[in-house]
Amino acid sequence: QQQVKQSPQSLIVQKGGIPIINCAYENTAFDYFPWYQQFPGKGPALLIAIRPDVSEKKEGRFTISFNKSAKQFSLHIMDSQPGDSATYFCAASKGDTGFQKLVFGTGTRLLVSP
Amino acid sequence: DTGVSQNPRHKITKRGQNVTFRCDPISEHNRLYWYRQTLGQGPEFLTYFQNEAQLEKSRLLSDRFSAERPKGSFSTLEIQRTEQGDSAMYLCASTLGHVPRDEQYFGPGTRLTVT
Numbered sequence: 160q161q162q163v164k165q166s167p168q169s170l171i172v173q174k175g176g177i178p179i180i181n182c183a184y185e186n187t188a189f190d191y192f193p194w195y196q197q198f199p200g201k202g203p204a205l206l207i208a209i210r211p212d213v214s215e216k217k218e219g220r221f222t223i224s225f226n227k228s229a230k231q232f233s234l235h236i237m238d239s240q241p242g243d244s245a246t247y248f249c250a251a252s253k254g255d256t257g258f259q260k261l262v263f264g265t266g267t268r269l270l271v272s273p
Numbered sequence: 274d275t276g277v278s279q280n281p282r283h284k285i286t287k288r289g290q291n292v293t294f295r296c297d298p299i300s301e302h303n304r305l306y307w308y309r310q311t312l313g314q315g316p317e318f319l320t321y322f323q324n325e326a327q328l329e330k331s332r333l334l335s336d337r338f339s340a341e342r343p344k345g346s347f348s349t350l351e352i353q354r355t356e357q358g359d360s361a362m363y364l365c366a367s368t369l370g371h372v373p374r375d376e377q378y379f380g381p382g383t384r385l386t387v388t
Contacts, residue, residue, distance in 0.1 A: 195379075202381050205377070258304075265313070
């Protein structure tokens with residue numbers, strides 16, 4: 160049962176390009192949507208997160224766009240660099256009790272060519 | 274390094290053997306999570322501790338799996354009678370727990386290979 164669907168599975172862009180990774184969710188109770196970056200041999204690291212009361216959030220070169228009615232959100236990486244080459248995961252969770260079971264997408268392997 | 278640490282980083286075992294992994298969370302983090310990540314997939318939630326209490330378990334956590342967090346510090350995840358399907362990366366994450374939505378800091382994981 161995949162509650163968060165992520166696409167594309169892999170992506171190649173040239174340096175300076177703007178890769179876009181998309182995610183769609185099913186559970187309308189989700190109210191927290193983070194993006195994680197994972198390098199080989201490392202654990203996932205939080206990049207940026209959004210709540211459904213805003214449609215866009217920017218942090219540095221990373222932007223999340225959120226469409227609540229479509230139940231979709233996406234990650235844009237501005238001026239991408241070879242160092243951004245990694246696997247990116249979207250995730251979602253629900254509830255304000257403090258316990259956050261993150262439900263992850265299947266990941267997008269990004270390669271930024273020099 | 275004051276991040277989440279996990280040991281061992283790699284474990285190769287034969288089917289049927291028992292294995293135990295350890296997670297040391299960031300000091301003073303009172304919430305600890307275990308996830309499992311198979312090749313080409315995102316992490317999947319296994320279990321959650323608040324201090325020493327195990328408050329949530331996924332149905333993925335069969336009776337061959339047991340997790341503990343004695344004294345609310347480090348945590349161990351034991352798999353008994355390992356099967357080839359248990360081969361995966363086992364990730365631990367911790368959070369401070371003072372506010373909702375605080376960031377989950379992940380460790381580097383333990384990669385298990387069952388032959």
